[in-house]
Amino acid sequence: MSESPSTQVYEASTVETSPVLSVRNLKVHFPFKRGSMFKPDNGFVRAVDGVSFDLMPGETLGLVGESGCGKSTTAKAILNLVKPTSGEIYLNGKRIDGLSPSQMRPHRADLQMIFQDPFASLNPRMTVGSIIGEPMKIFNLASGSDLKLEVMRMMDVVGLNPRYINRYPHEFSGGQRQRIGIARALAVRPKVIICDEPVSALDVSIQAQVVNLLMDLQQKLGLSYVFIAHDLSVIRHLSHRVGVMYLGRIVELAKSEDLYRTPKHPYTQALLSAIPVPDPDIERKRQRIMLEGEVPSPDIVYQGCPFADRCSIVDDKLCRHTAPTLEGDDHQASCFKVDG
Numbered sequence: 001m002s003e004s005p006s007t008q009v010y011e012a013s014t015v016e017t018s019p020v021l022s023v024r025n026l027k028v029h030f031p032f033k034r035g036s037m038f039k040p041d042n043g044f045v046r047a048v049d050g051v052s053f054d055l056m057p058g059e060t061l062g063l064v065g066e067s068g069c070g071k072s073t074t075a076k077a078i079l080n081l082v083k084p085t086s087g088e089i090y091l092n093g094k095r096i097d098g099l100s101p102s103q104m105r106p107h108r109a110d111l112q113m114i115f116q117d118p119f120a121s122l123n124p125r126m127t128v129g130s131i132i133g134e135p136m137k138i139f140n141l142a143s144g145s146d147l148k149l150e151v152m153r154m155m156d157v158v159g160l161n162p163r164y165i166n167r168y169p170h171e172f173s174g175g176q177r178q179r180i181g182i183a184r185a186l187a188v189r190p191k192v193i194i195c196d197e198p199v200s201a202l203d204v205s206i207q208a209q210v211v212n213l214l215m216d217l218q219q220k221l222g223l224s225y226v227f228i229a230h231d232l233s234v235i236r237h238l239s240h241r242v243g244v245m246y247l248g249r250i251v252e253l254a255k256s257e258d259l260y261r262t263p264k265h266p267y268t269q270a271l272l273s274a275i276p277v278p279d280p281d282i283e284r285k286r287q288r289i290m291l292e293g294e295v296p297s298p299d300i301v302y303q304g305c306p307f308a309d310r311c312s313i314v315d316d317k318l319c320r321h322t323a324p325t326l327e328g329d330d331h332q333a334s335c336f337k338v339d340g
């Protein structure tokens, strides 16, 4: 890139509008061996099959889709926990896919994760103080008596009583454990947090509290989130934009209000129609689109649209032979039967 002063001015003025995280045509294919020695059947599970998106500073991008559609694998590939088969991942404009653990180290603090099961992801033999303090020590952010103060401050930030610093994870409720997970992620002052179904394992009454906490933290700290969920109701109030995933691909991507008001893809329409409406009159009258069949296996290679078999508006001539791609500017959908 040119080092001329005009380029620098241009870069400075676009700092706020460039993505913190960019994913380009990400594919993660897992090889599998099936069949017998005499009739081997080797193939690939196409867990993630061409995912692209940008995440802007301070933005929440919701990623939603049924179980098995590749949400967690997308998250793991971004975090360098699984190796992408192809594609590119950029953090603050720097390419991070394929980096070794030591090359990844300088980027680690900027990119953190909150897991679905706060119990499984917290070491049961460590106190809350060490769970939250350890990453601070590793990244040299605090030590000695400062470390304890910083951990207590972080506990306070996520709504945990700092007096419980010496307690163990099992002494906390599910919601509190997820707060510990959030504090641990925040401890290294990240810019981006990948949240993989962080509230799915929690009681509905607790889910809203954790979602509100994450939204508060975003406001205060300017965080960006990729927020993964398996249904559209959870991410509605939290996401600025939503990407709907089906079989390893994003099939619709739009601003939250546009996606909920005028869903374009028949799969999104079906997912939305599965959410009950609180008003019983409307609930009785409204039409439900039932999704037929199961999510097909991700090891099949599709000629046409992967959703064709379950689609209520499938055009046999068109949809079963050619695969649609994401089209449109702000509101993108991957379907031949919707405009732009």
Ligand SMILES: Nc1ncnc2c1ncn2[C@@H]1O[C@H](COP(=O)(O)OP(=O)(O)O)[C@@H](O)[C@H]1O
Pocket: 030, 045, 046, 047, 065, 066, 067, 068, 069, 070, 071, 072, 073, 074, 298
């Ligand atoms: N390590 C792996 N080896 C083989 N297949 C995997 C592996 N991890 C995930 N998969 C498969 O990839 C697909 C997507 O999984 P996943 O990303 O966990 O989906 P989601 O999080 O949306 O439920 C599934 O079919 C799953 O069985």
Ligand SMILES: [Mg+2]
Pocket: 071, 072, 073
């Ligand atoms: Mg998952």
